[in-house]
Amino acid sequence: MIRLLPEIESMLLRLLGLHDHARKVFDVRRIRSLSAQLHRLTHEFIHTKSGKDKYSDAYLAYHFPINLMKSWMITRWLQNRFPLCFTGKKTLHVLDIGCGHGAGMFGTYYALKKNHRISLTGIDRSAVVLKACRQIAFLVKKDDSRLRVTLRRHQLDGALLLKTRRKFDVVILANALAEIEQDEVIPKKYIGQIFRYATDDGIVVIIEPASRILSRRLMRLRDSLLQEHTYHILLPCLHERTCPLAAVRKGKEWCHQSRVWQPPHYIQMLNKTLHREIDRLKFSYLVLSKRKYRERSRSDFLVVSNLLKEKGRKRCYLCTPTGRVELVRLDTSRNLQNDDFDRIARGDIITLDDVKRKRQDTWRIEPSSRVSLKPSMPW
Ligand SMILES: C[S@@+](CC[C@H](N)C(=O)[O-])C[C@H]1O[C@@H](n2cnc3c(N)ncnc32)[C@H](O)[C@@H]1O
Structure with a gap:
């Protein structure tokens, strides 16, 4: 905190x-x-x-x-x-x-x-x-x-x-x-x-x-x-x-x-x-x-909403180069590889691996997906 x-x-x-x-x-x-x-x-x-x-x-x-x-x-x-x-x-x-x-x-x-x-x-x-x-x-x-x-x-x-x-x-x-x-x-x-x-x-x-x-x-x-x-x-x-x-x-x-x-x-x-x-x-x-400091990472995304909790699922919105994307995880897909998703907040940066791109603006976290929060801040 x-x-x-x-x-x-x-x-x-x-x-x-x-x-x-x-x-x-x-x-x-x-x-x-x-x-x-x-x-x-x-x-x-x-x-x-x-x-x-x-x-x-x-x-x-x-x-x-x-x-x-x-x-x-x-x-x-x-x-x-x-x-x-x-x-x-x-x-x-x-x-x-x-x-x-x-x-x-x-x-x-x-x-x-x-x-x-x-x-x-x-x-x-x-x-x-x-x-x-x-x-x-x-x-x-x-x-x-x-x-x-x-x-x-x-x-x-x-x-x-x-x-x-x-x-x-x-x-x-x-x-x-x-x-x-x-x-x-x-x-x-x-x-x-x-x-x-x-x-x-x-x-x-x-x-x-x-x-x-x-x-x-x-x-x-x-x-x-x-x-x-x-x-x-x-x-x-x-x-x-x-x-x-x-x-x-x-x-x-x-x-x-x-x-x-x-x-x-x-x-x-x-x-x-x-x-x-x-x-x-x-x-x-x-x-x-002016200087180019950025090292681009295709798997890092900025979270631009709070975590929205609904019956049977959680979701949030991400800022991506191709537009705003809704990222959804069904409660049944929750596991140790993706449980960082439960801790995300507006403004966080998350790394995603192997998420299912159902549509251009809707991605889904599957049991095989990896979600990690970064940067880990030493508050
Ligand atoms: C809302 S305060 C912010 C103060 C401080 N930066 C902060 O974040 O707490 C805006 C400051 O900008 C100064 N300011 C506004 N217009 C200015 C101008 N044209 N030239 C110099 N200072 C100015 C005001 O005097 C005020 O102290």
């Missing part, structure tokens, strides 16, 4: 004054006040697309750890599937555009710090969130003298222009594109511009909220980029054909992640009056590169 990194949890409890260390209890009044702030933050954000400066502590308490874990998770998947993205680099330079409190870059840092020296650069237009980000950087650096953090206040314009002499190995836009560009279409030129800040073998990570509108916008960007043959999609897609989800169910499907996690106790307390679905990390994302 995924849990908030303990060092982040204790840092947040301290920074936000949520824990009465002398009495070893949570400060319930502070939790109630942050809960009320979160309520107002959501309300104001829906109506005015602002509020993060005013309710910076509420954002730090709730959205920062959730967003940090998303970026941490994506970096772990990348490390697992495309280790070459990071190997051979003594110092990894990371640029976080629209960094806010730094969730994107610190998530990447915590995933990579064991094997690399890290240098983080965060850009944001808000002095308030950068101040909070600076405090976090100060505390994180106390435990890691090798870490470098540079924060710059800068309002990016429609061309995403940024003066920088250095190139970065990882460029992240975490929940920032939705604010920087609100049109239905994300201009392709943005991606070209962002890649100008990346090294030749660098990667660009875009994380967006899991809403249908924003996820489909990202799916459209993916498909339009592939037409240019300049970029490769490393994740979440395992092929570079048109996104099969774009056309199914008259545009009602959208590619997104929904990962079960164990939110820390203080977030559960914050949520008592908010009633949000906090036990899942939901987001959509794209990892792009």
